[in-house]
Amino acid sequence: MDAVVDIEQKVMGVIAEVLRRDAERINPRASFEELGFDSMDHFELVIKVEDIFLIEISDDEAERLLSIEDVVDLVGRKGARPTQVMY
Secondary structure (H helix, E strand, C coil): CCHHHHHHHHHHHHHHHHHCCCHHHCCCCCEHHHHCCCHHHHHHHHHHHHHHHCCCCCHHHHHCCCEHHHHHHHHHHCCCCCCCCCC
């Protein structure tokens, strides 16, 4: 499986868990604002992404995460690969 697709699937799973929705009902091109994210959702997402991909996300990087694509791009730039943790 392509690494970017794998990263996107894991990120979508985390977002679905944070928002308590089915991943299939989430538009992967939506912004967090469109998805109804609040600050606690954003914080929870960052923590879970750090845990799954074994990366650190600085406060500045976290503030620039405004969409699912932003998260996938950041994880890819950091060269991370998903761990076996499933969400």
